[in-house]
Amino acid sequence: MRIPRIFTEQALITGELLQLEEAASHHLSKVLRMQAGRELILFNGAGGEFAAVIQDVSKKSVTVAIAEHLADNRESPLQLELAIGISRGERFEWVLQKATELGVTKITPLITERTEVKVGGDRQEKLIDRWQQIIISACEQCQRNLLPELSTPLQISDWLATVNSELRFVLHHRDSKTLPAEQKPQSVTLLIGPEGGLSESEIAQAQAKHFNALTLGPRVLRTETAPVAAISLVQYLWGDF
Structure with a gap:
């Protein structure tokens, strides 16, 4: 199953817990119906991406644990x-x-x-x-x-x-x-x-x-x-x- 990629405007730090924004939380919990333990990829536009795992899903928010950072941006040289x-x-x-x-x-x-x-x-x-x-x-x-x-x-x-x-x-x-x-x-x-x-x-x-x-x-x-x-x-x- 494809791992969802989610954009966040928040800082991403390996080892930290992060509560995702309302729209992202709704998409994961209500649309994709994802539960604790599911893997994600997070990025914030600052460069690279972070592996993450859902820790908690509540009615209004999704909390994730941020794991390792991957540096690839997949940008054209032009x-x-x-x-x-x-x-x-x-x-x-x-x-x-x-x-x-x-x-x-x-x-x-x-x-x-x-x-x-x-x-x-x-x-x-x-x-x-x-x-x-x-x-x-x-x-x-x-x-x-x-x-x-x-x-x-x-x-x-x-x-x-x-x-x-x-x-x-x-x-x-x-x-x-x-x-x-x-x-x-x-x-x-x-x-x-x-x-x-x-x-x-x-x-x-x-x-x-x-x-x-x-x-x-x-x-x-x-x-x-x-x-x-x-x-x-x-x-x-x-x-x-």
């Missing part, structure tokens, strides 16, 4: 940022999940000319909390121990001024350039638009900031398909695929 226009509903959440599984280091949600999702105020805070939980769940599933960095939503013009990666690509289905396989970058940024893509003005702004136009073949990919294809190619060429 620093890879995905900057993508915010799309509606499950499309964007699917992108967050798959980008995490594929080894992206940083995810930056962008507000572009064609972004239809309203962010700001309390709604932005709720969205970020939900997006962060999706990333955590993806890390639990794919066995990453370091969470990708999730940026607050930024206007594309503000974000472009901060990019400092070695190679930069903006997806542009009306171009014909492909990835330069002969290069060996340490860091890559991928810029992808929302539904409807980036405007010509936004593509021009990106190219003025040393972004190379990139096409992924003759077919126009949806906003949730394009990042999966692009990330997979980048990881194959320069990462750990």
Whole structure:
């Protein structure tokens, strides 16, 4: 039987007892119906993971004993940022999940000319909390121990001024350039638009900031398909695929 992996925001110390957060405790006790004696893997994003054993299951909490630390983080050697226009509903959440599984280091949600999702105020805070939980769940599933960095939503013009990666690509289905396989970058940024893509003005702004136009073949990919294809190619060429 597969050993569950659980994220916690608490410090993890070998030999200590730890009472897990409410959501994690509910998942283990009510959903998985786990009892004392069952093994777990715990991680907190600080690096590595810890073996653990459930010591007690109560109505509201699960207490675990923390055992040895394992140092493996399963991270790609490539620093890879995905900057993508915010799309509606499950499309964007699917992108967050798959980008995490594929080894992206940083995810930056962008507000572009064609972004239809309203962010700001309390709604932005709720969205970020939900997006962060999706990333955590993806890390639990794919066995990453370091969470990708999730940026607050930024206007594309503000974000472009901060990019400092070695190679930069903006997806542009009306171009014909492909990835330069002969290069060996340490860091890559991928810029992808929302539904409807980036405007010509936004593509021009990106190219003025040393972004190379990139096409992924003759077919126009949806906003949730394009990042999966692009990330997979980048990881194959320069990462750990």
